[in-house]
Amino acid sequence: MSQDIIKLTTPISDEARLKLRVGDLVLISGVIYTGRDAAHKLMVQAITSGETLPFELNHQAIYYVGPTPAKPGQVIGSCGPTSSYRMDPYSPVLMENGLKVMIGKGPRSKVFQAELVKNQAVYLDVTGGIGALLSKRVLKMEVIAYPWLESEAVHKLLVVDFPAIVAYDTFGNDIFE
């Protein structure tokens, strides 16, 4: 495990992504997109039926979160990660369409891990239940799709120094093993 914290800027380049190793602490800055169960279902349906996606997936990062509503004066409310395994049935299709970075919490299925390696993508783990702290790392928030899903809508976030740990790298290493 590296002792230094690695700074990543989105979209994360192939070179930077391939260098990541399980256990690396990273700080992400730039644009990331949100999506949880309901939005994943809709995005996969959109791909299957040839419709336009809320954003171009190529080399992008999805963060699994459903924030609390922002109070007046706040950019975003509490915004910690949700459990990633629930997105396992949908993630392979998104990776086949260019998604390279997934951010959430907790372990995922073996099938997902195999697809991740095949697509040379990475999975980053964020500490669950620290949504107040994480709200301070979001500079901008915008709902870009499925607004009727409320907290589950797809949001475009501009983050700075958003903390995560590399949980699955492109070499098939697994931090939870």
Add this chain to the structure above:
Amino acid sequence: MRTISKEYLISELERIIIEAATVLDDEVVTCLQVGKAQETSKLPIHIIDEIIDNQLIARNERIPICQDTGVAVFFVEIGNDLHFDYNLTDAINQAVRNGYINGYLRKSIVNHPLDRKNTLDNTPAIIHYSLISGDRLRIRFAPKGGGSENMSKMTMLTPADGRQGIIDFVVNTVKNAGGKACPPIILGIGIGGNFEKSTLLAKEALFRKLSDEALNPLDKKLEEDILKAVNDTNVGPMGLKGKTTCLAVKVNSFPCHIASLPVAVNIQCHAARHKEVIL
């Protein structure tokens, strides 16, 4: 006959709902600090630091500790000498509506498990009523998150499985939950009763103070032994290995059938939020 006005009841509940979502009990913070002191490697220390920093920001700025502000769960104890000229369940749901909307908490309830349309005000609450003597109304509230609830389990052991059977079931449940339940966790364990009683015992056990020890010596010993066994699993904070898997174990028991040994494990994540009011 004493009565409690509907407006007062709703405003007090709205207050504790918002308070519970934003202020973590000091005893949880103390347990986290004790856990951190026992850790020797970098990741668990890093994670516990994040959790402690987070609750401080949440407390100071009144931001929800966790974005999952849960299902609103209430244990309501009604004094025999109380009279209500309104529907108590409706009043509690009104308080949930007010608290979740006015407190900027997340609405996480869908109206049917299959068509999954959000009710937009976090109602209905899940309310457990019981009667007590006197003229007081005691209400305990917890916003229970989905992550740890999804990892909770119930089983019917045989009497022959006994104590060791219970310990093994709990340890396996915690190992299976891994990082998904957001450890360091707190375990509410219900033993005895029947199918539904065991789960209710487990839920209510989570409302006990962390420093509280079971009165029955059998339950107390089980609490101690399960805590040790669970912390020997090396699941660790957020499932990334370490000594601090569980902060406390609470066992509540009840008589049961000669053929049965029901066991329920309700997992609580480290954002162990609850609040009580006596009116």
